[in-house]
Amino acid sequence: MSTTTAEPVRVLDEEALGLLFTHAHTANSFAPIEVPDSVLERLHELTVMPPTAMNTQPLRILWVRSPEAKTTVGALMGEGNREKTLAAPLVAVLAFDAAWHEHLETLAPFRAAAKDTFAANEPMRVGMAKTNAAIQMGYFLLAARGLGLDVGPQAGFDAKGMDEAFFAENGWQSFAVVNLGYPAADGAGYRERQARLGFEQQTLTV
Amino acid sequence: MSTTTAEPVRVLDEEALGLLFTHAHTANSFAPIEVPDSVLERLHELTVMPPTAMNTQPLRILWVRSPEAKTTVGALMGEGNREKTLAAPLVAVLAFDAAWHEHLETLAPFRAAAKDTFAANEPMRVGMAKTNAAIQMGYFLLAARGLGLDVGPQAGFDAKGMDEAFFAENGWQSFAVVNLGYPAADGAGYRERQARLGFEQQTLTV
DSSP: OBSOOSSOOOOOOHHHHIIIIISOOOOSOBOSBOOOHHHHHHHHHHHTSSOOGGGOOOEEEEEEOSHHHHHHHHHHBOHHHHHHHHHOSEEEEEEEOTTGGGGHHHHOGGGGGGHHHHHTOHHHHHHHHHHHHHHHHHHHHHHHHHTTOEEEEEOOBOHHHHHHHHOTTTOOEEEEEEEEESBOGGGTTOOOOOOOOOHHHHEEEO | OBSOOSSOOOOOOHHHHIIIIISOOOOSOBOSBOOOHHHHHHHHHHHTSSOOGGGOOOEEEEEEOSHHHHHHHHHHBOHHHHHHHHHOSEEEEEEEOTTGGGGHHHHOGGGGGGHHHHHTOHHHHHHHHHHHHHHHHHHHHHHHHHTTOEEEEEOOBOHHHHHHHHOTTTOOEEEEEEEEESBOGGGTTOOOOOOOOOHHHHEEEO
């Protein structure tokens, strides 16, 4: 292999990497500014573009906009998460759809013949949906940051209660609640950053 | 809530969003250029920054660099994936470490007292490791793109064989294999893009 390239490689600059990765913080509070519908649409559009296994795209999003729905979600949050979720300008409940195979002809026409096999194997469908929706949660959080939003993802809530309240008809299964909003002034929404493990602790080279 | 903000919100420009989300393609082949060690270190550094539940950071990465290791990994790939993995400039096996609680005092000192509870509950640890390592896989793939790399993630391989070959000592559990490299000239590494589902199909507003 050569060690040079014909064209310059396009990379993100430090400011962009900072916005997504190195400077960004998980937020517990936000500026008192609405998140417009157009930003929600763009956030969805970006989230679904990076790869999922067999293009399954199992992530589903519940945008919690009305005061009534916010109250219902708040009541289902763990006690330590309730207040900040009730105060967030926008709340998104992330879920997966284990019935992704119903879209298989659209998503993966080259695998459409396998639809019956997947239909008959719910554990496999649930496993693929869980893993790929979690991968897409990573895309969602970084896309939100790329659009200027701060994110506060949370796993501590009553998922069964959430599914009964909102997904009784479509069968989606919730796995995370994400608070979203524009950054509070002067980093007021952030706690101290916790430690990261090092390259030698988390990677191996063979 | 006000609809204006005192300071301009920092957002990624269209070129940066294109590099990560809208223009990028899953790659099946790459330019014949090495990926330097410094890029691997930077890729790890970026991947571990965005949030995980309780700061668990369960993702682990096996960098496959030697021809011997590449041959072992190639033999464990599903038939449709073997050739492209053997040809990739860099292969990363992504795994999770269900023993993340051993680092709890470093990762989440405010939860250090819960270490014994987690130690006693392996199913809970595995579940959290799977979900959060998959979220981190999303971060990893976008960080790689941000550093100018194309990515080719794959789920079709013998995970049990991979764990026996490489993780017998540390107990990591593999769940994805990612081919990485700099983009091939003229988009030669890409297949036609498959469909995405729409906002109305994948989101609900309440």
